[in-house]
Amino acid sequence: MGHKETDFEGRGLSRRDFLKATAATVAAGGVADFAFNAEQALAYEGVAGYTVTISTCPYCSAQCGQRVVVEDATGEVVDIYGDYQSPTNSGGLCAKGAGAFQLVTNPRRVGAYEFPMTYQNQTLAAHPEHAEFASDGTGDPVIYxxxxxxxxxxxxxxxxxxxxxxxxxxxxxxxxxxxxxxxxxxxxxxxxxxxxxxxxxxxxxxxxxxxxxxxxxxxxxxx
Incomplete structure (x- = not known):
């Protein structure tokens, strides 16, 4: 059965055109945050004081390429983004891959940080969930x-x-x-x-x- 082509609010927009435009908008919005970003990908390339290591995302069998940026002076991971040279993902990452950076930076990690600490230009006096989850400073792994x-x-x-x-x-x-x-x-x-x-x-x-x-x-x- 066919569909009658009707105008939406008298603006000359057919049902077919409306659905096509809606689908395109949703698709573009869905990948906007996870697609390849040239500015981010090249921000640390060849910059003194930073080492960029090529790795793979561990979260599924796709093994999308990632680039991990480490600050030489502190040894801390400062960014993780998609590897634009990877034939698997061409620099794009899904939500889990894009969130891999927080595995080593999120203050909610249990027993990982001493407080107070600075996170995203804010000073956190204690662990965001439970004060008991702060690191004891020994570095020994613990279970709560x-x-x-x-x-x-x-x-x-x-x-x-x-x-x-x-x-x-x-x-x-x-x-x-x-x-x-x-x-x-x-x-x-x-x-x-x-x-x-x-x-x-x-x-x-x-x-x-x-x-x-x-x-x-x-x-x-x-x-």
């Missing part, structure tokens, strides 16, 4: 845990944290004896994934879930 019913978080060392997690998971799964109908209760545990887990982490995570024996999995993109 919170007991049910208690609002405060407690920092524990990585080895202790992993041991507690493993012990609780084994206890929750239960045991199995050959010949008995009851046994593993793996459905009492659920696993939750996030968009910023990279390809290798997702592979290992999925293997662990399968080995544990549960189908209770969810992802933040579906919540």
């Amino acid at each position: 845990k919170r007991v049910e019913g208690v609002s405060d978080w407690t920092a524990i060392d990585m080895a202790t944290g992993l041991s507690e997690i493993a012990t609780a998971m084994v206890a929750a799964r239960g045991s199995f004896t050959a010949g008995e109908a009851s046994g593993y209760n793996s459905q009492s545990v659920a696993f939750f994934g996030c968009s910023h887990m990279n390809t290798d982490e997702n592979y290992l995570y999925r293997r662990m879930i399968a080995q544990f024996g549960t189908t209770n999995t969810e992802h933040q993109a579906r919540i």
Whole structure:
């Protein structure tokens, strides 16, 4: 069945032209922030005091090219953008790839920064979410845990944290004896994934879930 070509508000714009213009506008707006930006891509090229390293985005199998800019004097990452010479993405990055810079700069990273700190020309007196998440200055990796019913978080060392997690998971799964109908209760545990887990982490995570024996999995993109 065909559609009747009608004018919109008497302006001589047909339905077909309206849909074409709308689709073009949406498409242009959708890629505006992630397309190749020549000014950004060349900002640090050949500039003294900065080293540009070619890398790849870790978030999916596309492996889009990235360029990572490090300030020589401080060793800090100052920018991450698409590699304009990459045949995969020609300098463009999706939302996750474009946000990779915050993996090493976001003040919300748990245990990564001491406060007060300066971020985007602003002074942050404490961690934006919980003061407990500030770095203790030792540089040792830690895990933060919170007991049910208690609002405060407690920092524990990585080895202790992993041991507690493993012990609780084994206890929750239960045991199995050959010949008995009851046994593993793996459905009492659920696993939750996030968009910023990279390809290798997702592979290992999925293997662990399968080995544990549960189908209770969810992802933040579906919540």
